[in-house]
Amino acid sequence: MTSYLLRRLPSLAVVLAVSSVLVFGLLRLVPGDPATTLAGSDATPDTIAAIRHQLGLDQPVLSQYAHWLTGLVTFDLGRSYIIGGGIGPLIGGALGNTLLLTASALLLAVLTALVLGPLWASARRPWLDHLLTGVNTLAIAVPTFVLGVALALLFGVVVPVLPAGGVPRGGLLADPGITAQYLLMPAVCLGLPVGAVLTRYLAESLRSELAQPYVVTALAAGVPRRRVLLRHALRNVLPTSLTVLGLQTGALLGGAVLVEFTFSWPGLGMLIERAITGRDYPVVQVLLMLSVTVFVVLQLLTDAAHALLDPRIRLGGAR
Numbered sequence: 001m002t003s004y005l006l007r008r009l010p011s012l013a014v015v016l017a018v019s020s021v022l023v024f025g026l027l028r029l030v031p032g033d034p035a036t037t038l039a040g041s042d043a044t045p046d047t048i049a050a051i052r053h054q055l056g057l058d059q060p061v062l063s064q065y066a067h068w069l070t071g072l073v074t075f076d077l078g079r080s081y082i083i084g085g086g087i088g089p090l091i092g093g094a095l096g097n098t099l100l101l102t103a104s105a106l107l108l109a110v111l112t113a114l115v116l117g118p119l120w121a122s123a124r125r126p127w128l129d130h131l132l133t134g135v136n137t138l139a140i141a142v143p144t145f146v147l148g149v150a151l152a153l154l155f156g157v158v159v160p161v162l163p164a165g166g167v168p169r170g171g172l173l174a175d176p177g178i179t180a181q182y183l184l185m186p187a188v189c190l191g192l193p194v195g196a197v198l199t200r201y202l203a204e205s206l207r208s209e210l211a212q213p214y215v216v217t218a219l220a221a222g223v224p225r226r227r228v229l230l231r232h233a234l235r236n237v238l239p240t241s242l243t244v245l246g247l248q249t250g251a252l253l254g255g256a257v258l259v260e261f262t263f264s265w266p267g268l269g270m271l272i273e274r275a276i277t278g279r280d281y282p283v284v285q286v287l288l289m290l291s292v293t294v295f296v297v298l299q300l301l302t303d304a305a306h307a308l309l310d311p312r313i314r315l316g317g318a319r
Helices: 002-028 034-039 045-055 061-073 087-121 126-141 144-158 176-210 213-220 225-262 268-277 281-309 311-317
Strands: none
Touching: 002 061, 002 281, 034 045, 061 281, 087 126, 087 176, 087 225, 087 268, 087 281, 126 176, 144 176, 144 225, 176 225, 213 225, 225 268, 225 281, 268 281
């Protein structure tokens, strides 16, 4: 397993290196000047030039890139131009909220798939199959922001049983019961589409697995269908399902931007929205690289779990 993972590291390092160049270069092509934004519309050219010098924006692009990359490697993330303060504390304060939201959404998605996937795959009544198909298609098709607004209006305004947005006044750790009320709607909004995708993939994989000869033989021998489904078929489709889960976890992080904005959840999504609006390049750069790094790490962990469950992968890679 160790040798298999070590062979994956060079390609992951290349992905991170190329991503850093693209992130740094593309942001320099965006119209607008942080120095002009920071100085104000009435600032003189001398004032703008002084701010550019103070921020290091008058240096050659390669020098700026080298300085930024060195800061990333040494965890010296620099300071925000517009929002203010160190980028590390800004991200640290928002990261915990985003992790809590995405972990809750992922838990709901996985539980939904594990319950409804086998149920859908083994459904013998047409009405149940049609019902699950319709609900699943609707959950995938409805945009996240539409679902978020609908949930906030329904359960926060029309039937006010849950907070429509924000976080508890005393903080997320003050009262877990209150925190769960604030967290429920954003987590459902974020996790429902992912749970629908996982459910459909798991159901289709189980249907294919149930058609395999060993399943037909086991059923003919009198083994209960539920036992075959849960103990054998489900175990065999888990490796490929983990790959889909890893990809969908990345989608959760992307969808968190809209969900946090909809429910005023103070996470990384809200932070990157503020940074993009204010053309705060240092914050945007670090957040984009953080997103790429998270995707890469998730892919590595997914491949490791896949190889752990399916020895053919790690043994094949050891040749």
